[in-house]
Amino acid sequence: MPQGGQPPLERQNRPTMRDVAALAGVAIKTVSRVVNGVTTVDPVLAARVTEAADKLGYRPNLTASNLRRSDGRTATIGMLIEDAANPFSAALTRTVENAARERGVLVLIGSLDEDPARERELVSALIDRRVDGLVIVPAGRDHSYLIKEQRAGTCLVFLDREPQLLDADAVVSDNRQGAINAVKHLLDAGHRRIAYLGDRTTVATAVQRFAGYRHALELAHIEVDEEIVRHQASTVEAAIEATEQLLRLPHPPSALFTSQNLVTIGASRALRTLGLHQTVAHVGFDDFPLADMLQPGISVIAQDIEALGKLAAEILFRRLDGDQSPSRTFTVPTRLIVRGSGEIRNGESRHDRTR
Template sequence: MSSDPEAAPPSDEVAPPTVARATMKDVAALSGVSIKTVSRVVNDEPGVSQQVRERVNRAAARLDYSHNVHASNLRRTSGRTGTIAALFQDISNSFSASLLRSLEDVARGHSTAVLAASLDEEPERERALVKAFVARRVDGLVLMPATSRQEYLAAELRAGLPTVFVDRVPHGVDADSVTVDNVLGSRHAVEHLLAHGHRRIVVLSDLGAIQTAGDRLRGYRDAMGTAGIPAAEQLEVSDLRTPEDAEQAVRALYHRSGPAPTAVFAGRNDLAVGAVRALRSLGLAHRVAVVGFDDFPLADLLDPALTVVRQNVAQIGAEVGRLLFARIAGDTAPPRRVIIEPTLVLRGSGEISPS
């Protein structure tokens, strides 16, 4: 006998074809149970006999019923929606794309969907997207901020929104973060070029206001200063946003008068692509050394293969996911800052000696 007090004999009638999507009410009518019982079954809650559970599942399959996880979760006491938001600078960039995939792998283990968007280094876009995702009641937020300070998040953090910053540390608020030691990584890259005899090393850098760009430029300056190369002799080209910007900048360097650089350190993977294009067009691909920050697909197939400072994206994503889902589960420990050390991958382009 059914343990459901509201159970009734199952209907033998064939469900009429409908245009609208089947509802929980439709499933209840076809299976002969209450809507509450259907809710318990589709949400995998206890208190329903196996016989009734099978009857409800058969009715749901017959009606092609699709359970609205978002709506049902909002009715639960936990208020969870089974979604998190990931706001990165550009999810078409190989670093952000790989990071997103790594985070998705962690989220899948928690039966959570990832909603992602690109910020394009636009502070207003960041604020608008954060507001939109918070309004959708995401369970947590992963943010690679475009804003210089994030006080606008203070109210949400006080209200308990689990938030983890990635690639850049928070300013103006306290929250978990996972970053790479960008100063150390760029210092290793430049020291590697110096060890191969280079002194005229140009650095291609992003906007100075960006944390990562500033840190990588500082690593370059530290290494050059330690090597005894004064600031006046250091070659810095900043505010480069695209591969085309980098390509034009490198072309200009080799068309001007005076000693030309013998090596290039590109502070971002797409800037490295622009530098390689320029050197190839100038016939200098095998004469000028290049080291890029961030690996990317096919970098090892270039000629010469590109030497890079590689960030362990899988580890970064795993750490972000670990921190975020711990917070979602109720962890109230003080904010943690995880710093991951990058590695220098030697492939050939960074081992070219000065002519």
């Protein structure tokens, strides 16, 4: 017996439509019509059904009712993101959820952890549950496996990254131009030795941001120095280690461009640990919570998360409503948020380069 001497609760079967009909003294068909919102049911009978349902705690079986719908819809969509714990992914998810809620649609969410095999596994699981459509932040580089599902009627919208080997809608940020703007901002502050810390090169957004970094340096007639480039700093811990290595070089960088929010957080922590946060300039790609509360605040290239998520949801629902127009890729601009770290000028103060 559980603590407190209370007997264990007995698990009971959920009340059925038949139970409601018996208590209300009506036919099952009448209960079905009331539950499905048919307005021609006699008000007295409808009131009896509603009262009986409330008394029994009856909840309609949405799965069963959806199977009977003529359009085959389930009022659910799937959303696959990089990592639900990442602030960017969480904010994207919430925006899509808000749009879906306005239409009475439930969002089923899964994290891919940059694993192509997990992407296929979760896509299959969601399609098996008959979701009406999918919003995907893809991990893989081959999405041809979705062609047959697309032909079968599953609507697809790719978010943050474009699909590969598949013709489908996509909503992305202007990653390359955002990176160009970040590096140019550091160049304008007098920096010439600007380090790059980014995600894995298998991630499409990382490739685009590194391309922007290279292009900005080329425009300034500065060669990329591979000694101050780090591509595998995809976690906070990896970014801390990479930043510390860079700043202990014989000729360390005077500025950092970090191309992902977790990398930015790790680099910021390393700068503070080394006491260099007031002397080494820093611009990150992606905003993150409390970035404005640090001293100095972290200057970032911010993605318009609300616009990204809202547009992806709108496109998906337009497709579900019958839009047959050719697929498109929509690019959402980024913006520079100036907070202090990116405005530290080169040579404004000197740090100990012999550590």
